[in-house]
Amino acid sequence: MTTPDSELPDNFGEQFLDDYFAECDEHIAAVRRHLLALDQQVGEGRIDSALLDELFRSFHTIKGISGMVGFREEEQLAHRIEDTLRAVRQGDLSVNVDSIDGLIESVALLDRRLAARRSAAPLPVIPDESAAATLPPDAAAGAAGTGPLLTFTIEFTPTLALAERGININSLRARMQEIGEILKSTPKVKGQGEISFQFQVRTHVDLMAQPEWNSEGLQTKAEPHVPDTHRPAPKVASNVVRVDLVRLDELIRIVGEMVTSRARMEDHVKQARKNLPSPEWRALIESTQTMARQLRDLRDGVMRVRMVQIGEIFDRMQFVVRDMARESGKRVIVDVVGHETEIDKFLIERLMDPLLHLVRNAVSHGLENPDERRSAGKLPEGHLTLRATAVAEKVSIEIADDGRGIDVERVAERARATGLLAPEVPLDDARLLEVICYPGFSTRAEADRESGRGVGMDVVKSTVEALTGTLSFSTQRGQGSRFCIEVPLTLALANALIVSVCGQTYAVPQSTVREVFEVDPSAVRALERNEIIAHRGNALPLFRLSKFFKLSEPNHWGRRFHVFVTGTGNNALGIAVDRIVGHQEIVVRTIGDSLVQVPGIAGATDLGDEKVVLILDVPALRRSALQERMMSVGNQA
Amino acid sequence: MLRPLAKTAHVLVVDDSPTMRRMIVTALRGLGSVKFSEAGSGLEALELMTLTPIDLMVLDLNMPEMHGIEVLQFVRAHSTYRRLPVVVLTTRGDEASRSEAAASGATDYMTKPFQAHELLELVRNLLPQSKET
Numbered sequence: 219m220t221t222p223d224s225e226l227p228d229n230f231g232e233q234f235l236d237d238y239f240a241e242c243d244e245h246i247a248a249v250r251r252h253l254l255a256l257d258q259q260v261g262e263g264r265i266d267s268a269l270l271d272e273l274f275r276s277f278h279t280i281k282g283i284s285g286m287v288g289f290r291e292e293e294q295l296a297h298r299i300e301d302t303l304r305a306v307r308q309g310d311l312s313v314n315v316d317s318i319d320g321l322i323e324s325v326a327l328l329d330r331r332l333a334a335r336r337s338a339a340p341l342p343v344i345p346d347e348s349a350a351a352t353l354p355p356d357a358a359a360g361a362a363g364t365g366p367l368l369t370f371t372i373e374f375t376p377t378l379a380l381a382e383r384g385i386n387i388n389s390l391r392a393r394m395q396e397i398g399e400i401l402k403s404t405p406k407v408k409g410q411g412e413i414s415f416q417f418q419v420r421t422h423v424d425l426m427a428q429p430e431w432n433s434e435g436l437q438t439k440a441e442p443h444v445p446d447t448h449r450p451a452p453k454v455a456s457n458v459v460r461v462d463l464v465r466l467d468e469l470i471r472i473v474g475e476m477v478t479s480r481a482r483m484e485d486h487v488k489q490a491r492k493n494l495p496s497p498e499w500r501a502l503i504e505s506t507q508t509m510a511r512q513l514r515d516l517r518d519g520v521m522r523v524r525m526v527q528i529g530e531i532f533d534r535m536q537f538v539v540r541d542m543a544r545e546s547g548k549r550v551i552v553d554v555v556g557h558e559t560e561i562d563k564f565l566i567e568r569l570m571d572p573l574l575h576l577v578r579n580a581v582s583h584g585l586e587n588p589d590e591r592r593s594a595g596k597l598p599e600g601h602l603t604l605r606a607t608a609v610a611e612k613v614s615i616e617i618a619d620d621g622r623g624i625d626v627e628r629v630a631e632r633a634r635a636t637g638l639l640a641p642e643v644p645l646d647d648a649r650l651l652e653v654i655c656y657p658g659f660s661t662r663a664e665a666d667r668e669s670g671r672g673v674g675m676d677v678v679k680s681t682v683e684a685l686t687g688t689l690s691f692s693t694q695r696g697q698g699s700r701f702c703i704e705v706p707l708t709l710a711l712a713n714a715l716i717v718s719v720c721g722q723t724y725a726v727p728q729s730t731v732r733e734v735f736e737v738d739p740s741a742v743r744a745l746e747r748n749e750i751i752a753h754r755g756n757a758l759p760l761f762r763l764s765k766f767f768k769l770s771e772p773n774h775w776g777r778r779f780h781v782f783v784t785g786t787g788n789n790a791l792g793i794a795v796d797r798i799v800g801h802q803e804i805v806v807r808t809i810g811d812s813l814v815q816v817p818g819i820a821g822a823t824d825l826g827d828e829k830v831v832l833i834l835d836v837p838a839l840r841r842s843a844l845q846e847r848m849m850s851v852g853n854q855a
Numbered sequence: 856m857l858r859p860l861a862k863t864a865h866v867l868v869v870d871d872s873p874t875m876r877r878m879i880v881t882a883l884r885g886l887g888s889v890k891f892s893e894a895g896s897g898l899e900a901l902e903l904m905t906l907t908p909i910d911l912m913v914l915d916l917n918m919p920e921m922h923g924i925e926v927l928q929f930v931r932a933h934s935t936y937r938r939l940p941v942v943v944l945t946t947r948g949d950e951a952s953r954s955e956a957a958a959s960g961a962t963d964y965m966t967k968p969f970q971a972h973e974l975l976e977l978v979r980n981l982l983p984q985s986k987e988t
Contacts, residue, residue, distance in 0.1 A: 237877055387899050
């Protein structure tokens with residue numbers, strides 16, 4: 219028996235490091251998901267052996283590819299975990315809370331090692347001990363009982379013609395997994411030496427009633443009985459291609475430039491109207507419009523490639539919650555909604571720390587310990603809800619707890635004491651959020667900031683806003699708190715309103731605009747130093763862009779003007795511009811140089827006429843308006 | 856029924872890890888004009904074999920859905936593929952795994968991590984063309 223143990227010649231494995239890290243990431247994400255499921259199953263006293271198989275296989279693969287890239291310690295660590303899992307699988311080791319803790323720790327260590335490898339940082343030390351605690355064996359088996367289901371045998375005979383039409387094992391497997399569970403898959407040799415494949419599928423769908431399951435190359439038969447012992451086929455997506463985000467960004471940049479060129483072309487075509495016979499001119503216009511639609515499809519297609527499911531992030535949160543609950547003696551049930559919601563990978567990576575902070579806050583400050591909950595007449599288990607929803611061009615991520623809520627009076631007291639809030643101004647949810655997100659603000663000496671975490675509420679808010687998102691908040695004493703982060707689906711391209719103020723043109727990201735309307739100057743009322751207008755039965759504070767950018771031209775006063783509304787409820791603000799010129803898709807370019815960063819400006823774009831137009835930083839404008847309002851009462855006094 | 860001999864040798868790499876597949880294919884680039892196909896599972900490999908003739912298979916053992924040994928047994932039980940060279944490439948270096956693979960009809964056996972040039976040599980010697988000359 220010879221195991222090659224020497225170093226690989228000319229660093230053969232090194233050229234695969236990108237693939238290696240990406241594949242390890244996928245496995246670790248899957249492992250996390252499976253460990254969570256296992257943890258739950260241990261609690262319920264049943265263990266699905268398929269889950270153990272999947273875990274085993276992930277570590278087996280990590281071991282294999284770590285060895286190839288020359289990462290011996292990671293190979294060893296994966297090997298140790300694999301051994302532990304083998305022992306569990308064979309019944310030599312029982313799974314309990316402690317052994318799962320051991321596994322989780324090992325996975326975290328592996329993850330940290332890989333992160334350090336990737337960034338060439340100092341490597342965390344792997345302790346010289348077994349991956350999981352050892353305990354006497356017990357019976358660990360039994361699949362969950364399910365309702366009445368139908369079982370079918372599907373026989374598939376592949377042919378080149380079918381393969382050319384995209385019908386093959388992988389596409390078929392995906393279709394079967396969509397409708398049910400694959401119980402068994404076996405290859406068979408037919409009379410002429412042809413190979414066919416037999417799948418046993420359990421599903422709620424009656425496949426016999428669907429002609430597509432009895433078409434060319436496919437034969438489906440109903441099975442009389444459901445076998446007891448089965449191993450569900452793992453959801454292997456082997457037709458996945460990995461793409462470097464940088465390459466996608468490049469594609470998106472090119473698509474963006476095409477969008478701009480097309481707009482320019484349409485302008486030229488419009489100008490050519492008088493020089494061209496009508497039919498030709500109309501054909502040209504139609505072509506440019508078709509191209510606009512195709513470009514939108516192309517953009518959407520490229521964008522879809524950048525999307526990842528938020529579930530992976532939520533799974534990580536669950537580990538954090540699990541650890542914190544363990545340490546603090548709190549009981550926390552995590553409810554995840556919208557696991558499959560897709561979000562831009564770039565966005566979610568930047569949102570990771572803010573989300574972690576909100577989750578940690580909810581568990582350590584929001585949720586009470588079981589005794590406190592009982593005496594408040596609540597169930598001892600606190601609920602933490604992680605919810606993601608995609609609406610139109612936006613994704614909203616909500617983190618809600620049913621804990622004690624924020625003591626608004628205490629926050630108000632402290633905010634007034636530190637001069638953050640004028641004495642007469644009431645502290646509504648929007649102002650409360652401003653106050654708790656104020657850098658360094660805390661009602662506790664140190665407890666509000668998890669030591670060493672490096673992120674505070676101020677960072678949460680500024681990160682969300684830097685991503686052109688919004689953070690909203692509501693709290694109710696004794697009922698809990700709820701944070702909601704809303705970000706655009708994607709950043710590189712945005713729909714924008716083009717507005718004009720005192721001869722200057724600006725672009726306003728449409729995701730920040732609720733509505734637009736025209737105002738007669740006589741409708742503006744002055745309230746102390748602020749201007750307000752009546753709108754939909756409420757007083758809408760008015761914020762003049764001309765004033766903010768000090769563009770004011772006196773002769774503009776007295777004319778009708780346009781207002782766009784941003785924010786809702788008490789948080790709504792009307793931003794006044796001279797007029798809204800139009801609506802256009804823009805390519806967002808952030809201004810990286812801090813020397814040229816201007817308050818209220820988020821970036822720049824080009825509207826197709828090769829002139830640079832500035833993009834308004836609406837969250838910053840709102841901040842500035844709110845600060846003015848919060849302090850104005852105090853200043854008057 | 857004779858399998859037509861492919862002009863360019865066709866090597867099928869079967870491994871559930873895409874990174875590992877890339878490594879294997881890269882290691883075997885030195886074979887020259889060889890066509891590679893990749894399969895991420897045993898079933899996929901068998902499907903591929905029915906659609907296009909192959910000259911050699913590099914086979915992982917621990918794979919989902921269908922273990923490498925099962926693939927091997929199936930291949931050997933089929934008249935068309937009885938003589939197909941199959942190189943088992945696995946992280947399992949123990950004697951039991953080796954003898955199981957040999958008993959199931961593996962032509963050769965190599966453990967991971969593998970040396971690129973060793974795999975290349977091994978495969979070169981098993982390809983039909985080199986045998987004929």
